[in-house]
Amino acid sequence: MIFELLLIVMIGLIAVAINLKDLVHAVIVLASADVIIALIFLLLAAPDIAITQVAIASGLTSLIFIVAIRKSIRREE
Amino acid sequence: MGNRAGKAPYKERGMMKKYIPEKKKIVGVLVLALFAFVLAQSLFFIPQFGDLDVGRDVSSYYIDNSLEKTGSANIVNSIVWDFRSYDTLGEETVLFAATIGIVLLVRRRKI
Amino acid sequence: MDTIVKTTARIMFPFILMYGIYITLHGHLTPGGGFPGGVIIATGFALLIIAHKESRVEHTFRQISFIDAKSIAGFGILLLIMFGIFFRLNIIQVEKSLGILGGLTLPSNIFGTIMVATTLVIIVYSIIKE
Incomplete structure (x- = not known):
């Protein structure tokens, strides 16, 4: 029951992130979607993977995305 | 610059093949649907x-013998x-290969 | 980047480093281990690399060689595994004499962390440099 709710919230967040025009805002929304996946890992009793998921998805890939956005356009359309 | 909404310029001279023809798209979607059905x-x-x-399962052996044979309370x-x-050693070898690949890509001609 | 980002990165760097080392060293007691600790240390370094301008980053990277550290750590892991097989060190005597130290798991965690952290720092630096 709680898994379905969390997954629907995640799909809603990703749908919002696709339609945003400012790319830095979209990166932040995608990072929060990865935090929801880490929450699902915690609910399935796997704390090691939850720590790794938060560190990689919300830390490192967001930084690399921001570096890539800096070298190209910031506001699409 | 040409007719992009119509048929694909498949064999025009001097122009790279940029568009996938409609037939190949339908075949691709069908193959993917079959694959998804079998996996589901x-x-x-x-x-x-x-x-x-x-x-x-072999997991009961790991749970019973982890503390006295290894000395660590974290079973994972x-x-x-x-x-x-x-x-894990094989995984580190893969990390090495990734590093070598990336360093080769960004190396300049004169250091 | 801005002055605010530079100052914040410089202030946050020792705390991120300390948290990563904490997760690594307590790998045999609490959840965590080698891989998350390495990723967190790499995030701390990546923050510094992105916040400063390129000339200063290049000047710092000429003095530290990350590929040498990675090779030493990889060789260390190989040596540990060969050592463990040869002496069959996961037997009771080692654990009872060393107490709370984790046997052979603790050096393996440290070497694994060094390898993951140096790999990710090399990758982030290569992306910035282009």
Whole structure:
């Protein structure tokens, strides 16, 4: 029951992130979607993977995305 | 610059093949649908979360013997770095290969 | 980047480093281990690399060689595994004499962390440099 709710919230967040025009805002929304996946890992009793998921998805890939956005356009359309 | 909404310029001279023709798209979608249908059949064989068949799994050996044979209370760590450390060694080899590949890509001609 | 980002990165760097080392060293007692600790240390370094301008980053990277550290750590892991097989060190005597130290798991965690952290720092630096 709680898994379905969390997954629907995640799909809603990703749908919002696709339609945003400012790319830095979209990166932040995608990072929060990865935090929801880490929450699902915690609910399935796997704390090691939850720590790794938060560190990689919300830390490192967001930084690399921001570096890539800096070298190209910031506001699409 | 040409007719992009119509048929694909498949064999025009001097122009790279940029568009996938309609026939190949339909065949691709059909193959993907068949593959997804075959893979979804395996969803009926997954056991419930927390179900354990003790007589058949090797996990009970890991749980019973982790503390006295390895000296670490974290069973995941003792599995990754001690009972199955060869797999971790292979993973580090993959990390090495990735680093070598990236360093080769960004190397300049004159250091 | 801005002055605010530079100052914040410089202030946050020792705390991130300390948290990563904490997760690594307690790998045999609490959840965590080698891989998350390495990723967190790499995130701390990546923050510094992105916040400063390129000439200063290049000047710092000429003095530290990350590929040498990675090779030493990789060789260390190989040596540990060969050592463990040869002496069959996961037997009771080692654990009872060393107490709370984790046997052979603790050096393996440290080497694994060094390898993951140096790999990710090399990758982030290569992306910035182009």
